[in-house]
Structure formats: C-alpha cells, structure tokens
Amino acid sequence: MTNDELLRQLYDLTLVGNGPAVLELTTTGLTAGLGPETLLYEALIPALEEVGARFERGDFFVPEMLIAGKAMAGALDVLRPLLAETGAESIGTVVMGTVKGDVHDIGKNLVNIMFEGAGFKVIDLGVQVPPERFVEAIVEHRPDIVGFSAFLTTTMPMFKANINALNKAGLRDQVAVMVGGAPVTQEYADVVGADGYASDASAAVVRAKELIAARRAAVSA
Amino acid sequence: METVLRSATRDVVIGPGQPFCVIGERINPTGRRIFQEQLRAGDLSRIEIDVAQQIEGGAMVLDVNMGAPLADEAELMVAAVKLIQSRTDLPLCLDSSIVEVLEAGLASYQGKALVNSVTAEDERLDAILPLVARYGAAVIGLPNDEEEIPADPRRRLELAAKIIDTATGKYHIPISDILIDPLAMPIGADTEVVLRTLETLDLLRSEYGVNTTLGASNVSFGMPDRTAIVAAFLPMASAAGLTSAIMDARSPDLVRAVRACDLLLNRDEWGGRWIAAHRAAQARQTGA
Numbered sequence: 212m213t214n215d216e217l218l219r220q221l222y223d224l225t226l227v228g229n230g231p232a233v234l235e236l237t238t239t240g241l242t243a244g245l246g247p248e249t250l251l252y253e254a255l256i257p258a259l260e261e262v263g264a265r266f267e268r269g270d271f272f273v274p275e276m277l278i279a280g281k282a283m284a285g286a287l288d289v290l291r292p293l294l295a296e297t298g299a300e301s302i303g304t305v306v307m308g309t310v311k312g313d314v315h316d317i318g319k320n321l322v323n324i325m326f327e328g329a330g331f332k333v334i335d336l337g338v339q340v341p342p343e344r345f346v347e348a349i350v351e352h353r354p355d356i357v358g359f360s361a362f363l364t365t366t367m368p369m370f371k372a373n374i375n376a377l378n379k380a381g382l383r384d385q386v387a388v389m390v391g392g393a394p395v396t397q398e399y400a401d402v403v404g405a406d407g408y409a410s411d412a413s414a415a416v417v418r419a420k421e422l423i424a425a426r427r428a429a430v431s432a
Numbered sequence: 433m434e435t436v437l438r439s440a441t442r443d444v445v446i447g448p449g450q451p452f453c454v455i456g457e458r459i460n461p462t463g464r465r466i467f468q469e470q471l472r473a474g475d476l477s478r479i480e481i482d483v484a485q486q487i488e489g490g491a492m493v494l495d496v497n498m499g500a501p502l503a504d505e506a507e508l509m510v511a512a513v514k515l516i517q518s519r520t521d522l523p524l525c526l527d528s529s530i531v532e533v534l535e536a537g538l539a540s541y542q543g544k545a546l547v548n549s550v551t552a553e554d555e556r557l558d559a560i561l562p563l564v565a566r567y568g569a570a571v572i573g574l575p576n577d578e579e580e581i582p583a584d585p586r587r588r589l590e591l592a593a594k595i596i597d598t599a600t601g602k603y604h605i606p607i608s609d610i611l612i613d614p615l616a617m618p619i620g621a622d623t624e625v626v627l628r629t630l631e632t633l634d635l636l637r638s639e640y641g642v643n644t645t646l647g648a649s650n651v652s653f654g655m656p657d658r659t660a661i662v663a664a665f666l667p668m669a670s671a672a673g674l675t676s677a678i679m680d681a682r683s684p685d686l687v688r689a690v691r692a693c694d695l696l697l698n699r700d701e702w703g704g705r706w707i708a709a710h711r712a713a714q715a716r717q718t719g720a
Contacts (some may be wrong), residue, residue: 231467245576272620272653272654272655272656273620273621273653273655274620274621274623274654274655275617277620277621307629312577314576314577314578314580314581315581317617317618317621318619321621338580339578339579363500363529364501364528364529364530365529366529366531367501393462393463394462394466394499394501395501396501398470398501398502399501399502
C-alpha cells in the first residue's frame with residue numbers, strides 16, 4: 212500500500228466510523244514512516260470535516276457523527292503525544308460544561324465528541340458546573356474556548372452569571388465564550404455577551420475554529 | 433389508577449384501562465424561530481392554528497410551553513391559556529421550568545390542569561408541589577435530581593419514589609394526580625436508551641401503578657424517518673405500561689398507532705372506537 216492509498220483508506224474508515232480499523236491503520240501509517248501531522252491533517256481531520264458537512268446537509272445522522280468522532284478520538288490518543296513532541300501548533304483547547312442547576316448532558320457530550328474529532332483538546336467539567344469551577348478550569352488549562360451548555364429556560368441565565376464571573380476574575384479577554392443548548396438562540400447568545408453560538412455539534416466546531424482563527428490573527432497582527 | 437384532568441366543561445381520564453391519552457406537543461416555541469419572534473412581539477395567532485390542527489389530529493390534552501428566550505414567559509403563558517381555553521374545551525398541560533410561569537398559568541386556568549413538570553430536586557419539589565396542591569392540579573414527575581439524569585431504571589424508580597412520597601406525604605397530593613415520566617432519550621445518541629425507558633415503565637407499573645407520560649419525539653432526535661421510529665416506540669411503551677404521551681398529535685401515523693394499541697391491548701371493547709374512527713374518516717372523505 213502506498214502512503215497515498217493508506218491516507219485515502221484512513222480517510223474512508225474514519226468517515227464511516229470504524230474505530231478499530233482507524234486505530235490499526237494509524238499505527239500502520241506511523242510504522243511506515245508517515246508523520247503524525249500528515250495522518251492528522253491529510254486524513255483524519257478532512258474526514259471529520261466531511262462528516263460535519265454531510266451532517267449539515269442532512270446526509271449524515273447523529274449516530275454516524277458519533278462513531279466517526281469516536282474513531283478519530285481513538286486515533287488521536289495515539290497521535291497526541293507524538294504531536295506534542297514535534298511542537299505542532301495545537302488546534303485548540305476547549306473547556307466545556309453544563310451550567311449550574313442543569314444536569315442535561317447529551318447535547319454537550321455530542322459537541323465534545325465533535326470537538327475531539329476535529330483535533331481539539333477537550334476538558335469536560337461535566338454537569339452542574341458552577342461559575343467558580345469554570346474560572347478555575349480556565350486558569351488551569353488556558354483554553355481557547357469555554358463552552359456553556361444549558362437545556363432549560365431556567366438555567367440559560369447562568370450563561371450571563373458565568374460571563375460575569377470571568378469578567379470579575381479578569382479572564383474574559385483570554386478566552387472565547389461559546390453557548391448552546393436546546394432553548395438557546397443566536398439572539399440570546401448576543402444578549403448575554405457570548406462570542407459564539409451554534410445550533411448543533413458540527414456547526415459548533417466550525418464556529419470555534421473561526422473564533423480561534425480570529426483571535427490568533429489579532430494576536431499576531 | 434385513574435388521573436382526571438379537567439377544563440371548565442370537560443373531563444379527560446388517564447389510566448391503564450382508558451384510551452391512551454394523546455397530549456399534543458405542538459404549542460412550544462423551542463426550535464421554531466418564526467413562532468419565537470411572533471411570541472416576542474405578542475402575536476399569538478400561530479397558537480390558534482396549532483390548537484386547531486392538534487384537535488383535528490386527535491389530541492385529548494394540549495401541552496402549552498411559552499419558553500421563547502427573551503420574552504415575558506409568564507405573561508405569554510397567561511395570554512395563551514386564556515386564548516386556548518376560549519377556543520377549545522380540552523384540558524391543558526402547563527409546561528415550564530420556571531415556577532412563576534407555572535403559577536401564573538395555574539392562576540388563569542379554568543379546571544384541573546396538568547403541571548409539566550417537577551424533578552426530584554428538593555428545591556423544585558418544595559417550590560412546585562405546593563402550587564399543585566393549592567390549585568388542585570395534577571403533576572408530571574421527572575426522575576432526575578441535582579446530580580444526574582440516571583441511566584439505571586432502578587435509580588429512576590428511587591427518584592420517582594422520592595417525588596411520590598414528597599407529593600403525597602408532605603403536600604397531600606393524591607398519588608392518582610401524579611404522572612411519572614420514565615425519561616425517553618434520543619436513540620441516536622445511545623441505542624440502549626429505549627430499553628431503559630421500557631424497563632422503567634415496567635417497574636413503575638409493578639411497584640406503584642401510577643400513570644405515566646413522556647416526550648415521545650425525543651426518542652427519534654437526530655435520526656432520519658423520525659415518525660416511523662416514534663410510531664414503533666409508542667406501541668412498545670404502551671404495552672410496557674405507558675398511559676399517555678406528549679407527542680405530535682397532528683401525525684395520523686402516530687395517532688393511529690396509539691389507537692391501534694388501545695384495540696390490541698384490550699382498551700377498546702369490540703373495537704368500537706377503532707371502527708367508529710374509520711367510519712368518521714370515510715364520511716369525511718365522502719363529504720369532501
């Protein structure tokens with residue numbers, strides 16, 4: 212198998228979410244001398260981008276998105292330590308949690324899987340996360356993005372409380388805030404002062420990449 | 433056990449020997465952008481269409497949720513309750529996670545409403561159950577607490593027990609006025625979730641015999657051909673003991689599925705209602 216064939220096959224297997232085969236082929240690729248960045252940027256990430264695009268078009272469905280994300284995450288477990296050695300710029304780090312008062316996590320978990328699938332490092336704080344816990348995690352992990360999830364109209368106001376806590380801790384400028392959840396809308400995200408909103412897991416990744424690109428461009432300018 | 437809901441002039445009875453109770457889910461702005469904008473502008477005209485379509489489809493109770501972000505939900509709930517009660521005599525299910533909205537809805541409602549919902553969290557129980565008791569309403573209990581939405585049916589049963597014990601013991605609400613939601617989750621996120629829902633239903637029936645309800649559309653979230661999935665789910669759940677569902681009452685496939693369940697599970701003696709519905713549909717076609 213040539214390297215091109217291997218990358219093509221890795222792309223195809225990731226697209227259909229065949230976790231064990233993706234893991235095996237990733238290892239094969241590394242043994243054959245392909246670099247971790249090549250495997251990541253020329254097979255795995257394009258496959259997940261295609262998954263996202265198909266989901267947006269209505270050609271792919273939630274379970275397909277989930278298994279593709281999990282297959283990719285499995286390969287990343289192998290690649291991440293190697294990528295760290297090469298000093299490659301990380302795609303981004305996300306701190307994520309369901310807000311205080313809310314125990315709903317299906318949507319948040321889907322978003323996490325798509326973030327991991329896109330190559331992000333995800334720190335999941337779980338459910339019922341109080342503002343001070345978000346603050347601590349941002350101090351500790353220095354993420355590019357912090358994501359607040361809420362499923363109830365009663366818990367959505369925690370977005371504002373969390374943002375206030377970031378302001379108070381002097382962290383608001385250091386991180387982009389994204390919000391989401393069933394009742395959340397773009398207007399609501401704007402009103403509470405979030406930087407980004409997305410209506411589904413795939414769109415959340417696209418929006419996060421935009422926010423990170425904008426921030427990195429601003430820093431280097 | 434039978435749960436009676438009332439409007440000013442009509443009773444609807446939920447129970448294992450009764451026709452499966454179809455609670456129409458449609459009066460809800462979640463995910464409906466245009467409807468949200470209309471509600472924010474105080475325009476309730478869409479509600480009248482939703483009411484008419486759900487009655488036409490076979491709804492027996494109507495769920496009313498006014499949770500549009502950035503709108504005055506309590507004010508909308510009062511206006512919606514008044515409007516809907518002027519258009520139909522079906523009982524209503526008042527749906528909000530905000531206590532003040534439930535209270536405003538109950539205060540303006542004529543009859544005995546169903547409150548959607550209370551969880552097993554102490555704070556929620558002590559905020560919502562007194563309202564249910566004061567207004568003589570019925571209530572839906574969701575078996576999740578401050579920590580989690582449990583996956584294990586046994587844990588769901590424990591939390592249901594907590595809701596039932598608190599409602600009956602502390603607030604003197606009759607157990608017949610409590611519906612427990614066995615929690616229907618999206619099958620697309622985990623293909624074991626419906627098995628857990630069915631097991632919870634079975635446990636609730638054998639341990640308490642309480643009436644039950646759930647949001648049927650949740651099950652098919654993220655999947656193609658959603659109606660077919662829900663149309664398969666409702667009969668399974670009905671056979672496991674489910675006595676009502678918050679569902680798309682406009683869908684003939686779904687409503688026919690639960691009416692066929694009534695026949696198949698011996699809740700429609702000699703198939704009288706099934707045959708009558710067939711004749712009524714025939715007459716409408718001939719008349720049209």
